[in-house]
Amino acid sequence: MFDYLRLEVRRTLRDVGFVIGGIAMPVLMYLLFTNLGADDGSWKTGAMVGMAGYGAVGSALNTGGGVAEDRAIGWLRQLRVTPMTPRQVVVGRALTGSVTVLPAIVAVLAAGGLVNGVRLAAWQWASIAVLLWLGSVPFTLLGLGNGYRLTGQTTGVANMACNLGLAVLGGLWFPVALFPDWLRAISACTPTYRFAQLGTSVAEGHAPALAAIAVLTLWLLAFGSYAVLSYRHGAGHN
Amino acid sequence: MRLCRAGAGIHTVVAMTQTECAAVSFTGAVKNFGAVRAVDGVDLAVAPGETVALLGRNGAGKSTTISLLLGLYEPDEGSVRLFGGPPERAVRAGRVGAMLQEGRAVPRVTVRELVTFVAGRYPAPMPVAEALRLAGIAELAERRVDRLSGGQTQRVRFAVALAGNPSLIVLDEPTAALDVEARHAFWASMRSYARLGHTVLFSTHHLQEADAYADRILVVDRGRIVADGTAEQLKRSVGGGLVAFDLAGRGTAGLELLPGVRSLEVRGDRARLRTDDPDATVIALAGLGAIRGLEVAPASLDDAFLALTAPLAEAA
Numbered sequence: 001m002f003d004y005l006r007l008e009v010r011r012t013l014r015d016v017g018f019v020i021g022g023i024a025m026p027v028l029m030y031l032l033f034t035n036l037g038a039d040d041g042s043w044k045t046g047a048m049v050g051m052a053g054y055g056a057v058g059s060a061l062n063t064g065g066g067v068a069e070d071r072a073i074g075w076l077r078q079l080r081v082t083p084m085t086p087r088q089v090v091v092g093r094a095l096t097g098s099v100t101v102l103p104a105i106v107a108v109l110a111a112g113g114l115v116n117g118v119r120l121a122a123w124q125w126a127s128i129a130v131l132l133w134l135g136s137v138p139f140t141l142l143g144l145g146n147g148y149r150l151t152g153q154t155t156g157v158a159n160m161a162c163n164l165g166l167a168v169l170g171g172l173w174f175p176v177a178l179f180p181d182w183l184r185a186i187s188a189c190t191p192t193y194r195f196a197q198l199g200t201s202v203a204e205g206h207a208p209a210l211a212a213i214a215v216l217t218l219w220l221l222a223f224g225s226y227a228v229l230s231y232r233h234g235a236g237h238n
Numbered sequence: 239m240r241l242c243r244a245g246a247g248i249h250t251v252v253a254m255t256q257t258e259c260a261a262v263s264f265t266g267a268v269k270n271f272g273a274v275r276a277v278d279g280v281d282l283a284v285a286p287g288e289t290v291a292l293l294g295r296n297g298a299g300k301s302t303t304i305s306l307l308l309g310l311y312e313p314d315e316g317s318v319r320l321f322g323g324p325p326e327r328a329v330r331a332g333r334v335g336a337m338l339q340e341g342r343a344v345p346r347v348t349v350r351e352l353v354t355f356v357a358g359r360y361p362a363p364m365p366v367a368e369a370l371r372l373a374g375i376a377e378l379a380e381r382r383v384d385r386l387s388g389g390q391t392q393r394v395r396f397a398v399a400l401a402g403n404p405s406l407i408v409l410d411e412p413t414a415a416l417d418v419e420a421r422h423a424f425w426a427s428m429r430s431y432a433r434l435g436h437t438v439l440f441s442t443h444h445l446q447e448a449d450a451y452a453d454r455i456l457v458v459d460r461g462r463i464v465a466d467g468t469a470e471q472l473k474r475s476v477g478g479g480l481v482a483f484d485l486a487g488r489g490t491a492g493l494e495l496l497p498g499v500r501s502l503e504v505r506g507d508r509a510r511l512r513t514d515d516p517d518a519t520v521i522a523l524a525g526l527g528a529i530r531g532l533e534v535a536p537a538s539l540d541d542a543f544l545a546l547t548a549p550l551a552e553a554a
Contacts, residue, residue, distance in 0.1 A: 003355055003358050004355070007352075010347070010351070011344075011345065014346040015345075069345070070344075072342075073342040073343070075344050077310070077338055078341055078398065080308075081308050081335075081336040081338070081408075082329070082356060082359045083329065083332045083361070083402075
């Protein structure tokens with residue numbers, strides 16, 4: 001299992017598309033959005049959490065793209081004729097997702113602290129990183145659901161749509177304070193908004209709201225079920 | 239265990255009484271896809287150490303048979319056993335290695351990383367260097383799999399199949415998409431592996447490959463095993479042969495009507511008669527005095543294959 005995780009993490013980090021789209025882009029966007037135009041400084045912290053979240057969501061969904069690719073080239077089928085159990089393969093993939101979200105989180109937080117001069121207590125940095133890491137699990141499951149159900153190309157499109165749609169709606173790019181009321185109401189239901197909220201609460205010095213955890217847990221269950229159904233659906237003909 | 243050697247009779251279902259001895263055994267296996275019956279009641283047994291070819295046209299049911307064998311599909315009827323148990327158990331125990339059809343290069347790993355990973359899944363793998371050497375890709379170890387040629391990729395997939403040092407290796411159309419040279423290199427590798435005492439089962443639609451590399455050939459047609467034996471036995475089972483002689487200026491009229499003759503072909507001055515009964519044909523030719531340069535050849539495996547699988551089999 002550890003070998004499988006190591007192999008897949010290695011394959012992911014060698015993917016130029018992943019490194020640019022999943023790590024470099026969020027950092028660049030963060031630096032651009034926060035350094036163009038006047039700013040009161042608080043957005044530098046909020047945007048840092050938002051963009052770290054955006055990078056994490058993209059990386060988590062990317063795991064599903066990997067699954068779709070592996071199905072298309074017959075690698076998952078090949079694994080089925082080795083002694084590995086299907087459970088090990090799926091869990092290994094999910095763990096891969098949870099490892100590959102880390103570079104984006106760390107890179108954007110580093111940009112915040114080192115370039116943008118965001119100042120937080122050590123426990124806040126650590127908590128934000130850990131909460132964003134744990135909070136990305138539902139998105140890994142969403143990606144796996146897409147990857148096991150769709151073909152390689154449609155998975156790419158579906159992941160992109162989920163990533164951009166959820167990022168914008170959830171206020172990862174622009175603060176929801178700028179949204180009209182009706183949109184803010186929708187935003188409050190999105191997993192991305194609640195995901196970022198885990199980090200912003202800590203940045204503001206208090207524990208995440210129960211509502212955030214509750215909404216995110218509901219999404220975790222929804223995406224988890226989706227992943228299980230997709231896996232069963234795809235298992236016959238991968 | 240002494241009685242484990244399978245008899246390989248033509249048109250006989252090899253009934254292996256001690257199925258626990260067989261590396262592979264199918265009993266009345268059926269697999270349907272919707273209304274299509276891809277595998278239609280297959281009985282077969284492969285003894286440990288045999289090299290067996292599944293020979294058939296594209297769409298004859300070879301790949302489905304192999305998927306059943308590997309436990310990738312469940313049979314709708316009948317049963318499939320590997321080493322006396324369900325296929326999945328043998329696969330989990332690391333007794334099986336496979337090269338599946340249409341597998342493509344795994345992106346962003348080196349040959350060594352990939353083969354090392356797969357070897358590590360098995361309880362008693364062979365050293366990675368040995369697997370690479372057997373597959374003929376030792377010098378490609380540090381190259382990335384997705385940057386190799388088609389033939390090299392195919393050999394990487396072969397290394398993946400044998401890395402775990404499985405007792406049974408299953409190769410589905412292993413040389414499809416290989417050029418002649420790569421094909422020779424591949425079969426040389428496969429032979430070295432079989433020589434270690436392993437059981438090899440491969441599918442192919444190339445008659446020469448089945449003829450040259452298998453101890454035993456199972457001819458698959460429309461989801462059934464229509465013949466089972468050595469290449470020699472298959473050729474003999476069809477009977478007949480090819481009778482050729484120099485026309486030496488005589489015409490070809492009436493030759494097709496001679497006893498046993500099925501078809502006539504003229505190449506230059508030489509007539510070639512395909513016949514069901516070479517003896518009768520030769521006697522008739524002798525009666526006509528047409529025996530200059532007379533040559534009688536047994537049926538080729540091509541003939542046997544056509545006779546066994548043709549929609550309207552003439553010689554059955």
